[in-house]
Amino acid sequence: MRILSVFGLLLLLFGHTVQAFTLVPNRAKFPVNNVTIRIAGNDCSNNSLSPARLLDLGLDAMDEYWNRVPTSAMKITGGSVDAAIDVSGDTLSAALAKAPGNTILIGCSADTTMFDDVSILGVGTIGTNEQGQISGALLVNDALIAGENHVASLADSLLRAVLAHESGHALGIGHSGNPVALMYYSIGGKIQERLTQDDYDALTYLYPRPSKIAGCGQVTEVKDGGAGLSFVLMICVGFLVIVVLKPSYNV
Ligand SMILES: [Zn+2]
Known part of the structure; x- marks a missing residue:
């Protein structure tokens, strides 16, 4: 019975991770669980947004999506516009260099080497800034391609x-291979109003919330015989399987 149960758990985990999330190629992550938003001070010339609007939309987006993951300790709260930061002509790596440590810098860029197609609405990354600190950067398409900018016509929910x-x-x-996940590479044809389990799993993998379940080392404290012991052992096996298997699906 115990063998069958463990096998079933493994099957469940395999099945669940067939179209699993991936991590960014450089495997960077914040060293803290509380990150703030910083908005670049430059105006958006072509997509009708402004730094103040980006701040409102950015904070709302965090509350609507990533701050709702109960199994993750990560929270993105608070933010401000920094008039000294200008990313109007920046590539993503140039903007990342300017992002303060432990913040996600959001701004508008009209760089057409990066935004060479109107269908690219934004780009984002994480890495090391010019001070050697981990930071994130996110640029919204503010370029005009053949006189067009699609960001300008997006509803707030899609923004x-x-x-x-x-x-x-x-x-x-x-990017996730799961078409219903927020982190699927395309949002065409759908309005992604909430995260999916795959998105939950990704954030939880990077920024787990400390577990309240007794650890593997406390297995001897189980007093109710074989059934209780096997239950705790299964939890430990599941934890190890998650840790070992998840990275194999990364790009
Ligand atoms: Zn993407």
Whole structure:
């Protein structure tokens, strides 16, 4: 019975991770569980957003998506506009260099080497800034391609979904193979109003909330015989399987 139960658990985990999340290629993550938003001070020339609007949309996006993961300790709260930061012509790596440590910098860029197609709404990443600190950066498409900018016509709900998706990259999450996940590479044809279990798993993997369940080392404290012991052992096996298997699906 115990063998069958463990096998069933493994099957469940395998089945669950077939279209699992990935991490960003450099495997960076914040060293803290509380990150703030910083908005670049430059105006957006072509997409009708402003730094103040980006701050409102960004904070709302965090509350609507990533701050709702009960199994993760990560919280993205608070933010401000920094008039001294200008990313108007920056590539993503140039913007990342300017992002203060432990913040996600959000701004508008009209760089057409990066935004060479109107269908690219935004880009996001995480890495090391010019002070050697871990930070995240997220740029919204402010370029004009053949006189067009698609960000300018997006509804607020879709703008929040775009900011949440790119913030996922800025937190260290790569693209998911699951088409219903927020972190799927395309949001065309759907409005992603909430995270899926796959997105939950990604954030929880990077920033887990401390477990209240007794650890493996406390297995001897179980007093109710074989059934209780096997239950705790299964939890330990499940934990190890998650830790070992998840990275194999990363890009
Ligand atoms: Zn993406």
